[in-house]
Structure formats: structure tokens, C-alpha cells
Amino acid sequence: MNKTRSKIILTSLTVIIAISALYVTFPETINAQLEGNIFATHSGGTITTTGVVIDPVYTTTTDPEYTEATVEFDPMEYLREFNYGTVSTLPDGTTLREFTIIAEDDQIMEVSPGIFFNVWTFNGTVPGPTIRATEGDIVRINFINNGAKSHTMHFHGIHPAEMDGVFEIVGGGGGQFTYEFEAGPVGVHPYHCHVMPLEEHIVRGLYGVFIVDPKEGRPAADEMVMVLNGLDMDFDGENNFYAANTIPFYYQNNPIQINTDELVRIYVVNMVEFDPINNLHLHGNLYNYYPTGTSLVPSTFTDMITLSQTERGIMEFQYEFPGKYLFHAHKVEFSEKGWVGIFQVTDNSEDKKLAEKIDHGS
Ligand SMILES: [Cu+2]
Numbered sequence: 001m002n003k004t005r006s007k008i009i010l011t012s013l014t015v016i017i018a019i020s021a022l023y024v025t026f027p028e029t030i031n032a033q034l035e036g037n038i039f040a041t042h043s044g045g046t047i048t049t050t051g052v053v054i055d056p057v058y059t060t061t062t063d064p065e066y067t068e069a070t071v072e073f074d075p076m077e078y079l080r081e082f083n084y085g086t087v088s089t090l091p092d093g094t095t096l097r098e099f100t101i102i103a104e105d106d107q108i109m110e111v112s113p114g115i116f117f118n119v120w121t122f123n124g125t126v127p128g129p130t131i132r133a134t135e136g137d138i139v140r141i142n143f144i145n146n147g148a149k150s151h152t153m154h155f156h157g158i159h160p161a162e163m164d165g166v167f168e169i170v171g172g173g174g175g176q177f178t179y180e181f182e183a184g185p186v187g188v189h190p191y192h193c194h195v196m197p198l199e200e201h202i203v204r205g206l207y208g209v210f211i212v213d214p215k216e217g218r219p220a221a222d223e224m225v226m227v228l229n230g231l232d233m234d235f236d237g238e239n240n241f242y243a244a245n246t247i248p249f250y251y252q253n254n255p256i257q258i259n260t261d262e263l264v265r266i267y268v269v270n271m272v273e274f275d276p277i278n279n280l281h282l283h284g285n286l287y288n289y290y291p292t293g294t295s296l297v298p299s300t301f302t303d304m305i306t307l308s309q310t311e312r313g314i315m316e317f318q319y320e321f322p323g324k325y326l327f328h329a330h331k332v333e334f335s336e337k338g339w340v341g342i343f344q345v346t347d348n349s350e351d352k353k354l355a356e357k358i359d360h361g362s
Pocket of ligand 1: 151152193194195201206291
């Protein structure tokens with residue numbers, strides 16, 4: 001017992017002496033570390049901190065010019081942005097839609113004021129771009145992996161085994177793979193990286209939405225995409241923030257503008273990892289819900305759906321009364337940690353009547 005104690009004391013003394021010797025030898029290095037590190041902020045400014053850095057491999061720099069790896073992401077833009085690809089017609093008359101998707105795994109995103117997170121991205125954002133095609137189109141994805149780690153693109157849907165993005169690992173540093181398949185079935189599907197450890201490759205941000213429209217189309221609507229996601233800031237296998245489209249509280253602080261008596265269609269995909277379920281409650285209204293969007297007939301008329309990982313569907317509704325309406329996870333922990341937003345409903349029927357009058361010259 002006494003022997004062990006003296007060993008501990010001796011070891012501690014050795015460590016203290018070693019550190020002191022280091023300070024005498026390299027005082028400048030240690031002082032430089034106390035000066036703090038500089039971060040580029042979302043608004044283009046910089047902050048300096050000596051605080052704990054969440055991911056020291058990627059987030060520290062003393063170069064004030066450092067902005068290259070900073071993610072610029074606007075949830076309001078993402079909400080209604082659909083990518084139809086470069087369109088051409090194949091000799092047999094089929095529509096070909098080509099997309100280039102580039103994976104990176106060293107980007108910094110300011111997910112909340114002053115809170116930086118090392119995200120992994122498809123085309124520079126989390127989620128990646130919303131890829132959209134019509135049933136029967138040929139979708140060709142030119143995938144380039146500019147990350148340091150291996151990645152793939154795994155689409156949910158129907159396609160040949162070698163297009164599944166699981167066994168054909170694409171190496172970092174410029175590895176390439178071309179995914180090509182017929183778009184189907186009709187609906188809303190996730191795509192995500194499928195390299196192990198899968199949980200990490202997903203939770204860091206390598207996912208997005210793939211919409212397959214029916215040939216006959218859907219009725220005209222104000223269309224949006226909402227990816228329900230979470231951020232595990234301290235890598236303990238639990239989410240610290242939740243959101244619709246990545247930035248906690250974004251649509252509460254920046255309400256989504258919609259109109260009375262106008263059909264709203266939301267493609268919603270749950271990508272929350274770690275927590276087994278998520279849900280979505282709409283205030284002052286109910287919505288028609290189409291699970292996975294595969295049927296053109298809704299399965300239910302409700303104000304609440306429950307979704308497990310990668311479960312998704314299409315919501316359709318319209319508001320009769322103008323005003324502010326919340327939408328949020330009814331799992332209150334999630335809404336209080338960021339997964340909450342507001343629809344600002346405007347009655348523009350008078351404007352519409354006026355516009356019609358002008359159109360008819362009366
Ligand atoms: Cu990956």
C-alpha cells in the first residue's frame with residue numbers, strides 16, 4: 001500500500017518537473033497557445049477564443065484569412081430549393097437528369113450564434129441538395145469524394161444492387177463513382193452516405209432528400225422540404241440540438257410566409273439519429289398525410305405524425321385564418337432544443353381580387 005503511494009507521488013513529481021522543464025525550453029509555444037484561436041463566423045467576421053474547441057482537428061486556425069471551409073447555409077433558401085439537374089433526352093426519348101455531388105468532411109458550420117460544428121457535406125451544405133426527378137427519368141449522379149474519409153451515396157428507392165452505394169466504397173481525396181438508375185417509386189426518399197460507422201457519417205451531415213414526382217404531377221402548391229435533424233455537439237451519442245433544416249429555432253426567428261387558402265405541400269424526412277422517434281405537430285390546422293408519398297391518396301387527416309429514422313412523407317394543408325401558427329416536435333425536449341418554427345399566414349385575398357381587376361382592365 002505504502003509502496004504504491006510513494007510510486008504515485010514519485011510519478012506526479014516527475015510529471016511536474018517535466019512540464020516545468022518544457023516551459024523553460026519552449027515558453028513561446030505555450031504563450032502562443034494561450035493567445036487563442038481565430039474562427040471565421042457565419043456573418044463574415046472573426047472571433048478569437050482560448051476556450052475548449054469542440055473538434056480540435058478542424059476548427060482551430062491562427063490564420064485570420066481562414067474562411068474557405070466555412071459553410072454558408074440559408075434555411076429559408078433551402079426550404080423551397082429543388083434541383084432538377086442538367087436535363088437531356090436519350091435516343092429512346094427518356095429524360096436524363098445529371099447531377100454532380102461533391103462530398104467534403106472538413107467544413108465548419110456556425111449552427112447557432114457562436115457555436116461551431118465540424119460538418120460533413122454533400123455540395124457544401126447540411127442537408128445536401130434536394131434532388132428531384134419524374135418517375136421513369138434516368139438519374140445520373142457524378143459523385144466526387146473530396147473528403148479525407150471514404151463516402152458513398154445510398155439512395156432509398158428501387159435500383160440495381162451495384163447502384164445502392166453500400167459495397168462500392170468511394171475513397172477520399174478525389175475518388176469518383178457514377179450512380180445511374182431509373183427514378184422510382186413516386187414519393188419522397190432520403191439519400192445518405194452508407195460508410196461505417198454509419199451513425200457518424202449520417203449525424204455529421206451526409207444526407208439529403210430525393211423527390212420522385214408522378215408523371216401526371218401533383219396539384220399546384222407552395223412546396224417545401226423539411227429535414228428533421230439533430231446535432232451531437234459533444235460526440236457522446238446524444239443530440240444536443242434539434243431542428244427542421246439544421247439550424248435550431250431558425251423558422252421561429254424567421255417565420256415561413258404562406259397565404260390563406262393556398263395549398264402548402266411539405267416533403268418531410270426524419271434524419272434524427274440516436275433518438276428512436278421524432279414527431280411533427282401543426283397548430284390551428286390538420287393536414288392530409290401521404291406516408292413515403294408513394295400513394296396519391298392520403299392515409300390520414302391529422303395534426304400529428306410520428307417518424308422513426310429515415311421515415312418520411314408528404315403533408316398537404318391550407319390555412320383558412322391568417323395569423324401566426326407554430327409547428328414543432330410534440331416531443332417537447334426536441335422543440336425546446338430547437339425543433340420549432342412558425343408559419344406566418346397572410347390573407348392576401350384582397351390583393352388577389354385587385355390583381356384580377358387589373359388583369360381584366362376594369
Ligand atoms: Cu460517409
